[in-house]
Amino acid sequence: MTGLRVRHRKTLALDSTDLVLGTGVHGLLGPNGAGKTSLIRVLATVARPESGRVEMLGEEISDRRGRAEVRRRLGYLPQQFGHYPGFTVREFVAYVAWLKELPAARIPAAVERAVARVGLGDRIDAKVRTLSGGMVRRVGIAQAIVNDPGVLLLDEPTAGLDPEQRVAFRELLRELGGTTTVVVSTHLVEDVAAACTEVTLLDAGRIAYRGTPEQLTLLGEASDGPGDHPIERGYTTALRAHRAAGVREGVR
Numbered sequence: 724m725t726g727l728r729v730r731h732r733k734t735l736a737l738d739s740t741d742l743v744l745g746t747g748v749h750g751l752l753g754p755n756g757a758g759k760t761s762l763i764r765v766l767a768t769v770a771r772p773e774s775g776r777v778e779m780l781g782e783e784i785s786d787r788r789g790r791a792e793v794r795r796r797l798g799y800l801p802q803q804f805g806h807y808p809g810f811t812v813r814e815f816v817a818y819v820a821w822l823k824e825l826p827a828a829r830i831p832a833a834v835e836r837a838v839a840r841v842g843l844g845d846r847i848d849a850k851v852r853t854l855s856g857g858m859v860r861r862v863g864i865a866q867a868i869v870n871d872p873g874v875l876l877l878d879e880p881t882a883g884l885d886p887e888q889r890v891a892f893r894e895l896l897r898e899l900g901g902t903t904t905v906v907v908s909t910h911l912v913e914d915v916a917a918a919c920t921e922v923t924l925l926d927a928g929r930i931a932y933r934g935t936p937e938q939l940t941l942l943g944e945a946s947d948g949p950g951d952h953p954i955e956r957g958y959t960t961a962l963r964a965h966r967a968a969g970v971r972e973g974v975r
């Protein structure tokens with residue numbers, strides 16, 4: 724994406740953002756309001772940028788046909804995930820597979836595989852309304868991966884997962900990142916450390932830092948900033964350095 728600018732009324736949520744994302748797991752970090760959801764929503768083609776260009780999967784998303792093609796090959800878990808509580812897990816994930824225009828003959832097996840990958844195989848015929856919050860989140864992940872997406876966008880996927888499920892989910896992320904471009908927004912720096920190949924830190928609509936989790940950890944080890952773990956210290960150090968540079972350049 725180049726020169727991406729997203730505005731919500733008077734608020735500039737993303738300001739002239741340039742970013743190239745390849746195969747792997749990209750962690751999007753940043754304080755509340757940094758612009759993570761705004762970025763993911765543009766990539767998911769559910770929000771339009773004020774300006775800038777986004778090319779995904781070889782298609783321009785400003786182009787109607789390009790957008791339609793991208794939507795078929797995309798997986799998206801929104802922060803507020805809408806579902807049909809009266810559907811069973813199988814019915815709901817199959818419905819999304821149908822929306823993504825998967826060939827009908829492939830849908831049953833694709834649904835079973837996606838549901839098994841999030842550890843809900845034994846609840847596949849349960850009604851979504853009978854599941855716990857964390858399980859519903861996992862249904863959200865299953866519907867996002869049912870079409871084996873080329874780009875997978877996950878907005879806070881680990882919110883509400885218990886520790887055991889978070890660990891299992893990170894393993895799934897690492898597996899998916901081997902062949903897919905995965906973008907995960909999270910507040911949990913430990914998710915990034917465990918599962919991401921790259922980190923992008925946003926602050927007030929701008930990219931404050933890009934690097935690997937190892938680089939962010941090294942930055943933290945070399946600093947005495949706040950944080951209980953080196954990668955947390957790396958996060959606060961990178962954020963402070965970006966803000967200090969902004970003050971020096973007079974952009975804030």
Ligand SMILES: Nc1ncnc2c1ncn2[C@@H]1O[C@H](COP(=O)(O)OP(=O)(O)OP(=O)(O)O)[C@@H](O)[C@H]1O
Nearest residue numbers: 731732734736753754755756757758759760761762
């Ligand atoms: N629908 C909206 N109307 C007005 N302002 C909005 C809207 N959505 C987001 N914003 C503003 O845009 C900015 C970026 O918000 P965004 O939700 O993208 O941040 P975020 O990094 O995802 O935050 P969080 O970590 O809290 O989820 C914030 O200043 C927010 O208040």
